[in-house]
Amino acid sequence: MSLQIVVVTPEKTTLDQQVDSVTLPMFDGERGIHLGHAPLIGRLGPGELRSVNGSQVNRYYVDGGFVQVSNDVVSVLTGRSIPVAEIDLSAARQELEAAEREPAANSELMELKHKAIAQAKAQIRMAENNG
Amino acid sequence: MANARALDKRRKSIRNIKKITRTMELIATARFKKAMDRASAATDYTQRITAVVSDLAQAGLEVSHPLLEARETNDTCTVLALSANRGLCGGYNGNVIRAALGRREEMQKDFNAVRTEVVGKRGNSGFRFRGIQVDESFVDDQGVSWIEDDPEFVTIDKIADRYLREFAAGELDRLDVTYTKFISSSRQEAIVETLLPLGELEGADATVDEGAANQDVSLYEFLPDAKSILDEVVPTSFKVKLFKCFLDAAVSEHISRMVAMKNATENANDMIKDLSRTYNRARQSQITGEIMEVIGGVEALEG
Numbered sequence: 049m050s051l052q053i054v055v056v057t058p059e060k061t062t063l064d065q066q067v068d069s070v071t072l073p074m075f076d077g078e079r080g081i082h083l084g085h086a087p088l089i090g091r092l093g094p095g096e097l098r099s100v101n102g103s104q105v106n107r108y109y110v111d112g113g114f115v116q117v118s119n120d121v122v123s124v125l126t127g128r129s130i131p132v133a134e135i136d137l138s139a140a141r142q143e144l145e146a147a148e149r150e151p152a153a154n155s156e157l158m159e160l161k162h163k164a165i166a167q168a169k170a171q172i173r174m175a176e177n178n179g
Numbered sequence: 180m181a182n183a184r185a186l187d188k189r190r191k192s193i194r195n196i197k198k199i200t201r202t203m204e205l206i207a208t209a210r211f212k213k214a215m216d217r218a219s220a221a222t223d224y225t226q227r228i229t230a231v232v233s234d235l236a237q238a239g240l241e242v243s244h245p246l247l248e249a250r251e252t253n254d255t256c257t258v259l260a261l262s263a264n265r266g267l268c269g270g271y272n273g274n275v276i277r278a279a280l281g282r283r284e285e286m287q288k289d290f291n292a293v294r295t296e297v298v299g300k301r302g303n304s305g306f307r308f309r310g311i312q313v314d315e316s317f318v319d320d321q322g323v324s325w326i327e328d329d330p331e332f333v334t335i336d337k338i339a340d341r342y343l344r345e346f347a348a349g350e351l352d353r354l355d356v357t358y359t360k361f362i363s364s365s366r367q368e369a370i371v372e373t374l375l376p377l378g379e380l381e382g383a384d385a386t387v388d389e390g391a392a393n394q395d396v397s398l399y400e401f402l403p404d405a406k407s408i409l410d411e412v413v414p415t416s417f418k419v420k421l422f423k424c425f426l427d428a429a430v431s432e433h434i435s436r437m438v439a440m441k442n443a444t445e446n447a448n449d450m451i452k453d454l455s456r457t458y459n460r461a462r463q464s465q466i467t468g469e470i471m472e473v474i475g476g477v478e479a480l481e482g
Contacts, residue, residue: 056227058332058419060220074402089231090402091411113415114408116231118399123227125415127336156347160340 051083053099055108055124062129063099063108070122071098072115073170081122088117092126094167096174107132109174111167135175144168183465186458190451197447203267204440211433214329218361218426225381225423228416233382235412238398240405242383244413246343249376250352256290257342257351258283261358261428262302264324268436271359272301274369279357280309282371286355298326298425328432330425332418339418346375358424359431367431372424377417 053070055063070081073095081088092115097108113126147164151157236242260279262272279297286293296315297303303316303324317338319325326334345351354375359367401408 056224058221058224058422059217061223076403079402087399088402089234089399089405089408091408114228114231114411116227116234123230125224125227125231127332154348156344160344 049083049120051081052121053124054121055097055110055126055129057126057129065099065101067099067101069100071096071100072122072124073097073110074115075112081117083120085117085120087119088115090115092124094163094170096132096170097124097129107174107178109135109171112163132174132178135171135178137172137175140168140171140175144172183458183461186454186461190454190458193447193450193454197444197451200440200443200447204437204444207268207433207437207440210328211430211437214426214430214433217329218423218430221419221423221426225419228412228419229382231382231408232380232412232416234399235405235409236383238401238405240409242380242409244377244409246346246375246413246417247377247380249378252349252352253290254349255292255294255351256286256353256355257294257296257345258286259296259354259356260298260302261356261424262297262299262305263328263428263432264300265436266301267439268432269439269442271367271432271435272299272305275357275359276302276305278369278371280311282355282357283311286353290353298324300324326425328429330422330429332422335422335425336418339414339421342375342421343414343417351375356421356424358428359435361427361430361434364434367434374417374420374424377413377420380413380416 050066050068051070053063053065053067054061068082072079072081072090073093075091075093078095079090092110092113094112095110097110099106099108109128109130109132110124110126111128113124115125116123144165147161147168150161150164152161232242258279260275262275266272279295279302283293283295294314295306295311296317297306297313298317303313303318306313317324317326342351342354346354353373355371355373357369357371360370361367
């Protein structure tokens with residue numbers, strides 16, 4: 049018995065494998081999932097998803113979204129998921145700049161702006177830590 | 180009798196056209212397979228999000244959200260038509276344009292303002308030809324459409340975000356999308372779908388688990404809580420639905436082109452056969468004519 053992690057984006061299933069444990073970037077911080085975790089539906093924030101298999105740790109950036117944990121299957125639904133090594137640092141910096149220039153005239157625009165900034169910052173942070 | 184050389188020339192040009200249509204058919208087939216793979220890969224996400232919604236509904240949460248409910252005000256409506264950037268695909272673009280025009284006229288009766296937005300070069304020129312102003316044509320500064328026939332989710336996400344923003348701000352009361360739905364490989368239909376308000380969420384009609392609902396305990400732990408997850412799920416399912424429309428349109432476009440080019444190739448074959456026959460007959464009668472002349476000349480000399 050082992051934990052199954054499935055990461056799906058609207059375009060395709062980007063990851064589907066058996067692992068020992070998963071660390072999820074929840075909206076309010078990280079959360080680790082091991083075998084036999086209680087059923088859970090939660091919101092994700094932009095950040096790092098780690099899957100641990102033995103001594104091997106795979107790190108992915110996810111764009112937020114949801115996670116559903118049940119029967120030792122972790123389904124992550126996200127808009128975008130990229131392995132850390134493939135993050136484009138300069139593109140992320142540009143995204144951050146563009147996001148900071150966005151108008152924030154009302155609360156909805158402000159929310160969108162914050163979201164875009166958080167996504168870009170998470171990518172930059174992960175890419176820098178990786179290298 | 181027609182000139183044999185002119186017939187031969189025509190036959191040659193048809194052969195060349197046949198080469199082109201045959202190649203286009205092969206290209207369309209390859210792209211159709213690619214688009215089909217993309218579309219089927221996308222269903223996984225839809226299924227999982229439906230599962231989340233039905234789990235939420237089972238936990239006794241009433242599925243309600245501003246995006247799901249019809250507005251009482253009938254101020255603005257947007258009709259979005261998804262057409263192709265390229266032609267030579269049979270009735271594909273024409274059908275979409277016709278369906279969008281029909282819906283647009285209907286909406287003009289009910290709504291004070293109707294915006295027309297058209298994706299794709301062909302659709303845009305079709306609307307311009309009919310003298311209808313297109314409010315948004317999704318083109319960049321050079322007038323090139325920035326939505327290709329293999330749309331990425333990030334691109335559609337931006338468009339969807341704009342609609343959500345407009346809807347939330349009350350600038351948009353209804354969004355109708357006209358696209359070609361892929362029913363089977365032999366049937367595609369131009370249809371109009373209302374995406375905003377979203378109406379029902381798939382999976383929302385799951386039977387409520389009475390015990391769980393009453394005791395306020397559900398199988399799932401919700402982080403932070405069921406309501407705020409729903410607040411995220413609803414806009415996401417709108418985005419995915421819109422994305423699906425784009426994917427379906429792409430699949431249908433390629434298959435329409437495939438069929439159109441296949442017919443063109445077959446027609447070219449028939450024409451070549453016909454022309455060959457006429458050509459041979461013309462050549463033969465020319466030869467016969469020449470022989471008759473020679474014989475006539477010989478006979479004249481003998482006489």
